[in-house]
Amino acid sequence: MAYRDKTPIYNLKAVVRETGLKADTLRAWERRYGVPTPQRTESGHRLYSQYDIDVLKWLVDRQNEGLSISRAVELLHRLEAEGKNPFDVNAALAAQRHDLRPQEGHHIQIEVERGRLDEGGTVASMREAWIDACLNFDELRAEQLLAQAFALFPAETVCLDLIQKGLREIGLGWYEGKVTVQQEHFASALAIRRMEALLASTPAPTRPGRIMVACPPEEEHTFVPLLISLLLRRRGWDVVYLGANVPLRSLEATLATVRPSLVVLTAQQLYTAASLLEMAETLFRERVPLAFGGLVFTEVPELPEVIPGHYLGDTLENVVNQIEHLMTHLRPVPARRQVSYDYKEALDHFCSRQASIEAELWARMEDVIPKRLLASANQSFGRNIIAALTLGDMDFLNADIDWVEGLLVNHHQMPPEALEHYLNAYYDACVHHLGEPGFVVLEWLSRLLGREMHGRARQQQVKQPIAIRKEE
Structure with missing residues (x-):
């Protein structure tokens, strides 16, 4: 592969100017697909290399040739995994042709309404057609x-490569302001209805042990736990699926009734990960093994280091x-890190002063x-x-700040300065009402905004948010 400098020297503004991509698009690609991979300065600002810029231009070229961004990233990773130079145009074109070729043994002609749809026969092409149908409310x-x-394909392939990836692309389109909430809800409803129908039609379990699958309090995203439940049942496991927003109260009574060998919990957002932590601590006290995962x-x-359980990966x-491996090695495991006393104290203090902080924000920001x-x-x-305070590290909020910034720009047409x-007004209100605790x-907030600390807190050393606990 031709040498391309990977020294991180370009800021976000320079990359936007060089590639023509919007800043929120760059952040969305980084979050969703892991491309590009900028470094961070001490103050948290992104720095990109010439290699990052070249990769972004390459992805734009593939989009101009008709690939979706998700398929372009897949193509990039495949070329790199095969030791090929993605910047070699001939290699890229050959890989694209291979990706669009029908799979061996399949000749697919999908009849839709009065016409016939022959889109190459791959799951990827069918996914694109399904997305198009959903966006047109068809x-x-x-x-x-x-x-x-x-x-035509195994159920696992359809669920993962067509439905799940299709929903992910539609979700990205919503975030970028290209897909409406109505379109996203329509696609999600179709997908969940299909998952529930498949789940209801699975045969009786044939394997020992019971698995309980659920979402923690306030978590409403059910596609992933539904999919996990379906795939486990298709392999003969006894799965009890509880669905969305399972309250913490009565959890112990539910455990006594269900008697699961393993509990699986999923969370997609930071505040539901905090709810998941509370459930995980209850499970650990009850000596019930936990497996967990999710987008956040x-x-x-x-973040997985603070949850007492087995992380299921990315x-x-x-x-x-x-999960099948865990069913043969069942044991509860403690969290690798423990929330510090400083954070527990700050959590109680913030909760007692939150109303005052928000009242000041209303007075300062309503105009x-x-x-x-x-x-x-x-x-x-x-x-x-x-x-973040419950989970023991304020830096867990950093990814959410980037997401909110893109949301404000894409959906509310508000400038990034808003x-x-x-945040500056929030910081000032916190200074007035929180103080040293x-x-x-x-x-x-001071690090996020590049501001100096106020008052006595300025003199303190930065405290470690989480204390490392030795493995038991």
């Missing part, structure tokens, strides 16, 4: 595509194999930010600060 066509896919653990790589493809948006920002930011203005919140 329920009949979307269902026919799924029926044909399940007839992928976006915040250090991809769905190997989750069932990992600057629309009231509806300000109310939403206060609710979201407040609960995520509480989540978020910085809001809220040091960990003030310290994080």
Whole structure:
């Protein structure tokens, strides 16, 4: 591969100018696909290399040739895994032709309404057709595509490579402002309905042991736990699926009734990961093994360390194999890191002062930010600060800040400066109402904003948010 400099020297503005991509698109690609991979300065700002810029231009070229961004990234990773130079145009074109070729033994002609759809025969091409049907609210066509896919390919392949990846692309389109909430909800409803129907039709279990699958309190995203339940049942496991937003109360009574050998929990957001931690601690006290995963653990790589349980990894493809392995090695495991006393103290203090902080924000910001948006920002930011304090590290919030910035720009047409203005006002309000017991919140906000600490907290050393616990 031709040498390309990987020294991180370019800031975000320079990369936007060089590639023509929007800043929020770059952040979304980084979060969803792991491309590019910028370094971070001490203050948290991204720095890119010439290699990152060249990769981004390469991806744009593939999009211009008709590939979706997800397929372009897959092509990039495949070429790199095969030791080929992705910047070799001939190699890239050959790989694209191979990717679009029909699979051996299959000749697919999908009849849709009056016409016939022959899109090359790959799951990827069928996924694109399914996404198109969902975005056009064409329920009949979307269902026919799924029926044909399940007839031609293994159910695991259809669920993971067509439905799950299709929903992920639609979700990215919503985030970027290209897909409406209605379109996203329509696709999700179709997918969940199909998963529930498949789950209901699975045969009786044939393997010993019982697995309980659920979402923690406030977690409403059910596709992933539904998919895990379905794949486990298809392998003969006895699965009790509890669904969304399972409350912490009565958990002990449920465990006594169900008597699971293993509990599987999933969380997609930071504040539901904090709820998952509470459930995990209850399970650990009851000596019930836990396996867990979800999008938030992928976006915040250090987060699994504070959960007492077995982390299932960053991809769905190997989750069932990992769960089956755990069923033969059942044992509860403690968290690798323990939340410090400073954080527990700061959590209680912040909760007691949150109303005062938000009242000051209303007084300062109601003429600057629309009231509806300000109310939403206060609710979201407040609960995520509480989540970060519960989980023991304010830096867990960093990924969420990037996501919110893109959301404001894409959905509310607000300039990026609006978020910085809001965060500065939040910091000032915290200084007035939190004081020294809220040091960990003030310290994080000051680093995020590049501001000096106020008052006595300025003299303190930065405290370690989490104390490492020795393995038992």
